[in-house]
Amino acid sequence: MPYIDKTYYDETYGGVPIADVDAFSRLSKKASDIIDQITNYSLTGVEFTQLAQFLQDQVKKATSAQVEYMVSMGGDTATHGGGYASVGVGNFSYSEGDSTSKLNREQQRTSPAVIEYLKPTGLLYRGVNTHDSSYSC
Numbered sequence: 001m002p003y004i005d006k007t008y009y010d011e012t013y014g015g016v017p018i019a020d021v022d023a024f025s026r027l028s029k030k031a032s033d034i035i036d037q038i039t040n041y042s043l044t045g046v047e048f049t050q051l052a053q054f055l056q057d058q059v060k061k062a063t064s065a066q067v068e069y070m071v072s073m074g075g076d077t078a079t080h081g082g083g084y085a086s087v088g089v090g091n092f093s094y095s096e097g098d099s100t101s102k103l104n105r106e107q108q109r110t111s112p113a114v115i116e117y118l119k120p121t122g123l124l125y126r127g128v129n130t131h132d133s134s135y136s137c
Contacts, residue, residue, distance in 0.1 A: 002028040003035060003048065003063040013064035016071055023075065024067070031066035034110060035059060039123040055121050062117035069111030 006024050009015045018024045036044060048056065118124050 002032045004028055004032075004060050004067070008060060009064050009067060013061065013068075015064050015068040018067075018071060027067045027070050027075065028063065031063045031070065034066055035063050035114070035118075038110065038114065038118065040126065042123055055123070058117050058121050059123075062114045065111045065113035065117060069113070073108075 002025075004013075005028070006018075006021060009018075009024065009028070018027070043051075043059065048059075051059075115124070
């Protein structure tokens with residue numbers, strides 16, 4: 001289930017216009033999947049509306065930023081990390097020479113703003129939770 005709807009994206013976040021509702025629906029689902037992957041699926045199985053308002057807001061902003069990023073990077077194809085910056089066939093070669101050529105596939109597929117929105121939430125933490133009462137030695 002997407003973390004945002006078109007109304008939130010357009011009116012609250014103020015993202016770049018996406019006229020096609022079906023395209024927005026596809027992109028918001030893919031962006032939400034990327035957020036789940038980045039957060040190691042820590043939001044799955046949790047009632048989103050029961051989370052602290054700050055967490056909800058940051059996840060919605062991150063999802064919106066990812067949708068906007070995917071639109072700017074070419075839409076649906078952006079979920080796979082962009083294309084090639086350099087291609088060669090025989091004696092022919094072509095290089096785009098853009099700044100994304102120095103980024104790895106993961107960096108190309110995710111907006112830097114997504115990480116910044118999620119940093120203060122704790123959802124990016126990969127360590128061991130030492131406060132889990134269900135764990136016993």
